[in-house]
Amino acid sequence: MHKKTGLAWSAVIVPVLIAAGCASLPDEATTRQIAEGMIKVGFSATPEHAKRLVQDKSQQICSKIGDARLTPGEADEVLKLARASIKYPQSGKLAGDWKVGAKLAYNGSGTRIRGGKLEKAKENGALCSNCHVLDPKEFNVGNIGPSLAGYGAQRGNSDATVKYTYEKLYNAWAYFPCSNMPRLGHNGHLTPEQITHVVAYLTDPASPVNRK
Amino acid sequence: MFGIRSGFAAIAVACVSAMAFAQGSAGDPLGVGRQMLAEDNPGELWVERGKTLFHQKRGPRSASLEKCDFGIGPGKLEGAYAQLPRYFPDTDKVQDVESRLVTCMVNLQGFTYQQAIKDHFGTLDRMSDIEALVAFIASKSNGMKMNVPLSHQKEYDTYKAGEYVFYRRNGPTDFGCITCHGDNGKRIRLQDLPNMTDQKQIQAVASTWPAYLGTKSTVLTMQNRLYECTWQMRLPDLAYLSDLSVAITSYLNHQGNGAVIQVPGVKR
């Protein structure tokens, strides 16, 4: 009788000790495994849309947690991958029509998914005004990114400036690895042609961005 | 920015409340309106409706929700919302208030899962039963401090998974939650963004959901807020009540510990 009780007690005490002693924050690898598992089943997505959840190499590097920083090697890798990704328009002309760019700059729609369906839009907007001041007269603008008012007035619109602006819009990580700014061209949100119009909106002296 | 990561002592909650319900003055003409809304917002009507629904005998089993266990015992509502999300032995998972409610709707009232979650997000033209119930249940923790536990292994796992996801860059916009919620004083167009790496601001957010949203004319919950975030991030539809949604909620709410709950909040 006593032997039985002893065994029964240890069956209770041991698991309790294990439970009390072992509950703790999981390590990095375990966390990644658990989280990625949750992500796999955490969205109602068609196989096509589910591709959006797969991180490319740069996104993986850029997903630093808390105060963790990029190593110089990681920064170089993201820069290299970004520079290699840049595609230019067929025409070779990197500055287009600022009036078309003006419409794109304040257009925050395109590529969103609701109820499994892709948003209906004639074209994707450039999303600029969500984060940037542009035309100083427009006040319905965000501040996640720096103000771009007077962008062309300050920098001029030389070939070099236009090229830099185009490349930054196409893939912002070519100049600032892991920037908050989306890689608009690289990710297929904007076409090279659309980007040239946004470039013009920023750099053309006639653009409202550059008018006093 | 040290925030919560260096384990600072709890910040005086009174400051948060005072900030949120500032008196109006010549320098702050909107303050009067804000205070009025804070004291009496239409969300109170959802709380009333939720109370009725909670005690009503509903579903194939014609039962009320009075025996539902939200983590501190069957039928105990006072303070239950304050400690959610948490681990539940009977379902062997970490659950937020909304998924726990659905568990009870299925187990106690006999609804199928699909019946229970039908029309879970309210609209201008149609009130959601779940939102009314969540508003009521959450309101039973009003005046109490957020106190989300971290003791069961799955609670630790869920918390860390939520943190991982918060910083994960994804999709055609390369956004993570951190992209928009990682700095002070930021806004998307004219919508102010809370810095969710700053404990004070996290507390202000965690303690005011569910909320009545002026632009939607209905009470909405954290499940809805997360869905709308992932929509804007160009990700696919966030699955309602998924472990993923609970993980993000756990990560946020636990950091909100110490905040005095005041729901339903009122937001744009």
Add this chain to the structure above:
Amino acid sequence: MAEPMKIRATLQVDTADVRILMLHPMETGQRKDAKGAIVPMHFIQNVVVTHNGKNVLDAQWSQAISRNPFLGLRVKGARAGDKISVTWTDNKGDKRTDEVAVAAQS
């Protein structure tokens, strides 16, 4: 659409601080639905508040009042236990009446 109101009436010395929340779409008749059709006018036209049966407020509302409106008023000469009754009527003829007793100063 006659959902119950939420009415709070608290006594402050000799004045009842009355706060009323109403659930009502307050459609202006100018909004278009998802299909592009006009959503017809549907709004509260009249609100009457009585104190122990005596009219203390008679309001004519228009479409300018927002959805799920809030009404606050102060009634002088009130005492704990007094009846505050609120009735709204809308342009479709729907009506709703709710009442509370003035709560003593806490």
